[in-house]
Amino acid sequence: MAPSKTKAALYLLLSLTLVCSSLQINKTEFPKEKVTVNTEGEKWGYVTVRPDAHMFWWLYRSTNPKGSTNVPLVLWLQGGPGGSGTGFGNFQEIGPLDVEQNPRKTTWLTEVNLLFIDNPVGTGYSYVDNDKAYTTDLQQISADLLSILKIVMKVNDDMSTVPFYIFSESYGGKMTAGFSQVLYKAVQSGDIKCNFKGFAMGDSWISPVDSTYSWGPYLYVNSLIDRTQLAQLNKTANKIAELAASGKWVNATAEWSALEDEVEASTAGVNFYNIQQWGGSENSSQMTGRKSLSSYERALLRHVGVLQKDDLAALMNGPIKKKLGCIPAKVMWGAQSGMVFTKQAGDFMKPVSDIVDTLILNSSLKVVVYSGQLDLIVDNLGTEAWVYRLAIADQFSKAKKEVMELQGIPQAFVKVAKNFEYYYILAAGHMVPSDNGPAALMMLKRIVGK
Known part of the structure; x- marks a missing residue:
């Protein structure tokens, strides 16, 4: 075997041996009445994507009565860069439990399987062994995400055939655009087994x-x-x-x-x-x-x-770390997040609207943008500015604006032009699922339900 192939095989073997799983939540950690019921299980683990770079993933199987293999898989990518999906996205936005470990009424787990990855490496439970292993640009981030997703799909083979979507928030949307381009090409070339259907960029740092x-x-x-x-x-x-x-x-x-x-x-x-x-x-x-x-x-x-924040950090470095059982003792959740942010300084302000444009025009993917009405950091004005420069802008401009209501009260508006959708979420800021959970859940159902 050639040296490069030998090294690749060794990394694959190491990655697989780092997988640690649980088919149910440890009831000594969380009271029975606070555990999501009817779940088929969870699995989590580490993947060594490069020398000295270790990424953590956490899969929740859907509680939907149809069964986990009959509903889509959603990968959630948090922002920052340096924000933890396994922490913030999971316990403060869309996961089955909140920070107090109470059931979330608007969890996305009722509709889809959820995959959280602490990305870029150094975020959350992901960690590097030395300073040179951090990523510095979107290309490196996308390559790492492809590496970890390949392993996740191998150890959860039944998830490789269900419809796969990426949902994101803030800088996570920028990473989603870049990764979607890389993943789409990998799927087309047969480099990864994944039923990739689309991606959604929430209040995202695109331009x-x-x-x-x-x-x-x-x-x-x-x-x-x-x-x-x-x-x-x-x-x-x-x-x-x-x-x-x-x-x-x-x-x-x-x-x-x-x-x-x-x-x-x-x-x-x-x-x-x-x-x-x-x-x-x-x-x-x-x-x-x-x-x-x-x-x-x-x-x-x-x-x-x-x-x-303090309450989430205490949860992740206490009960959750103990529950997971495979987090190295030296790893503190979030300890390297600041360096993750700093290392992206040269890439942070670069736009990726051209990537979004290309994927709308040259792929079969559903491309989604959603924007919280009350957000400042990525407000609707700034988002529409680049959207109306897309090749599909004229069709989008002429598209009918639909209203999404809950019990007769408008929750959002949506416009659709071919494979592009734009959701204007009312009564929500930057963190749409946290601010308006019902609207976010309605949006999810519409996007993955078609």
Whole structure:
């Protein structure tokens, strides 16, 4: 066997030996009445995707009466970058239990199988053995995701034939776009066995310059800034655009974080994830000395700290770590997330709208965008800016806007043009499933049900 093939085989063997599974929740950890019933089980494990790079995955089989092999599989990718899907996405958005370990009424597990991957490597329970193993761009992230998904599909072979969708949030949407392109090609070439059907990008960082340009106008029309402040925010947004146009991506990222400081100062600290709230973005244990932090360090707290607040961190590093049983003692959930965020500084402000455009035009995938009405960081204004530059823009513009109602009350609007769908979710900010769980569940059913 050639050396490269030998090395690949060794990594595959190591990955398979790191799988650890459970067919039911450990009832000594969680009282019986707080355990999701009728589940066929869970499985989780590690995959060594590269030397010194270990990624964690967690699969929940659906509680749907049809059975887990008769409903789709949804992969959830969290944002940040550095936000944990096994933690935040699972226990604060769509999983069967909340942070207090009570059943979630709007869990997606009733409709689909759920796969959470802590991505990029270093996020959540995923970890690296040295600094060189972190990813620095979308291409590396996508390659790692393909590597881990190959193993997950091998050890859960019955999941490789059910319809497969990727749902995401924030920076997770950017990663989803890049990974979807890589995965689609891998499926077409036979490199992976996966029934890939589509992907959904929620409040996603697809065109960062468009998003930052929109902050001033969005805050202004919502009475959160005056005209003088609007002019100042637009001035900084123009500077970000100039840096991006010059290819000075690290500088553009630094200026983006400075613009966030300006927004906070101008609005008395409006919450970037929901404009009807103030503050609440940081982990309280990280607040000491906040004023002495750099603008970039404060941005890290806003966008990674919010995804691993004290109560969730205590759960993940306590009962859940004990339940899983295969997390190395040296690994603290979320401990490397800050470095994950920092390592992407040169890629953070780069757009991926061209990838979305290509997949709409040249694939059979369902391509979905959804946007929370009250989100600031990726508001609807900024999202529509790049959507209306897509090749399908004219058809999308002419598409009929439908209303989605629950008990006679509008929850969302949706427009569809060929294989492209756009959901405008009402009464929700950046974290749509957390803010409006019923609407998010309705959207899921519509997307995977057709």
